[in-house]
Amino acid sequence: MIKIKNLHASIEGTEILRGINLEVKAGEIHAIMGPNGSGKSTLASVLAGRDEYEVTEGFVDFLGNDLLDMEPEDRSRDGLFLAFQYPVEIPGVSNINFLKTAINEAREKRGEEPMAAKDFLKRVKEKSKLVELDGRLANRSLNEGFSGGEKKRNEIFQMAMLDPKLSVLDETDSGLDIDALRVVANGVNQLKTKDNASIVITHYQRLLDYIVPDFVHVLYQGRIVKTGPKELALELEEKGYDWIIKDLEEVSA
């Protein structure tokens, strides 16, 4: 699905990612954890194509294409989805109309006909139920006046509508109460198939009680410094990150 090789990226001259190596295969869920400032959100932004970040070295292969060479919209149309940590409020843009445009532009690129209005509405109904998103929210302006939990549910709703191959969830759990967290996680789990994959970026182990990862990676100072099975998350919850950092320092000493 995606192969990240020796990825280096900086913002305004400061290097944030310092050689990320990661491969995610279809059917897998990878969790990326790490202390604040380790580069988790930068990784998500670089993958989605945010242009404030400059990629200085490395290569990312996404479904056989050079991801870093693609415009953000082309990444999305090819099946990459980023659930934003801070979804943007856009007054005056209807949630539904914008999704219709997004879906149909992607279909056009694949040489398909626009989705019939009836099918589209059926899908809206079905997918909004999945994340328990009030039908009225789906029809409102994009994220305008939504609570934190509603915004995150709306991200997963959009993800369900766009049906991506690879989803990157950037701290989707932060700021959510346990009920909202369950709804979001439940949505993600139901959307999982053997053909798609997810990268779940989180600061807290709590989310991984609901979305069970196949691998857990620890990101520290712009590098993946440890990879393990799902139990690694529990260990991090219990002991924090210090023991890993200490191990690292001993190795380099």
Add this chain to the structure above:
Amino acid sequence: MNETVKMSTKDTFLSNFNLLDFSFDEDFSKDIRSAAKNTIEGLEFPTSKVEYWKYTRINKIIKRDYSISAPENEVEIDLSVPSKNCIVLINGFYSEELSFFESEVGVTFSSLSEAKKNSSFLKEKFNSLVKKDEIFAQINSAYHQDGAFMHVEKNVQAEEPYYILNFVDDSNILSNPRNFVFVEQGANAKVVLKTINTANAGSFTNMVSELFIEKNAHFEINKIQNEADDSFQIATEQVVQADDSTFKINTFTLNGAIVRNNLNIDSLGKNTMTYLNGLYPLKGKQHVDNHTYLLHREPNGESHELYKGILGDSSTGVFNGKVFVHREAQKTNAFQSNANIVMTDSATINSKPELEIYADDVKCSHGSTTGQLDEEALFYLRARGLSKDSARAVLLNAFASDVIEQIGVESVKEEIEQYIDDNYQGIK
């Protein structure tokens, strides 16, 4: 020395009208024309030293050679309007062949020249709202060719929007369309007033409209200015609103090298409702100047003013909105807002909202914002698969949406949205 130069510019400009013959006109109108000519003698074209014209230089407008003529050949124009009533002017002249009507009880909709023969209200009120110190309005009073007249009788609810189309179909055409609207007590009507330039060279449209909105009447006018790249327009509206009436004007300036709007509501009765909305999505080297003046003279009036600009390329926008609240006008609610998105480094906006309040029990606010397109929102939409161009169009339409929502005519709404979709592709 200076004086003689200025005089000759004015005289040269006025000589454009030498060939016009108004002998057919009604006597009362001829009197108005000669009075206006006398007034013009004592006026000069404004320079940018005059505060009212500070940001809009009119030299280019007045120094061009114009002709005043109806087109000789058959014109090819699109008359597909969603209405059974449409007055068509070509180069300022009324076109009987192209105009069409289906009479509705209680609504008189005709050319102005026709109405001059028949309407006693017009005879009584014509030109009464035009300002004596406005040279362009006075020029229109002296030299207007024709225009539209609308009279909606007491309590009549006009069903569909009435259309007034001003086509300019030749190069360097000078036209002075003149409109007159009279909406009687309790009546309700909507009008679409469009200027469309189908020839692409240097014309000047100098339009004046007088509107009388009587007690408890409702009137909406959608003004669409689609001049050619190299053409000019000065449009003046003079409005009087009686007690309990509602007046709404939506001004959409889509094209034109220099477009200046003078919108004046000099008399507001008690408990009136007024909406002044404007949208100027600009590109190229367009210069668009919206001057509005609203006088709350009586208590319990409410006014909402919302002007929005999108400034692309090296365009310039000017907004100067003045709301004056007289000391008698207690319980006035007056809200004024001007917001602009500047798309490039070479576009400019001059925004001046003004409130002058002499009453002590009022709710008034004004504000002006200028910014760029929200990069974060643009990225969000692109990350969901919208191309850069459609993401930009979506955001610009969203920005304009609260003005567009004010339009009470569905086809006009669609036309403006489409215009924004089509015109901001590929701007960096």
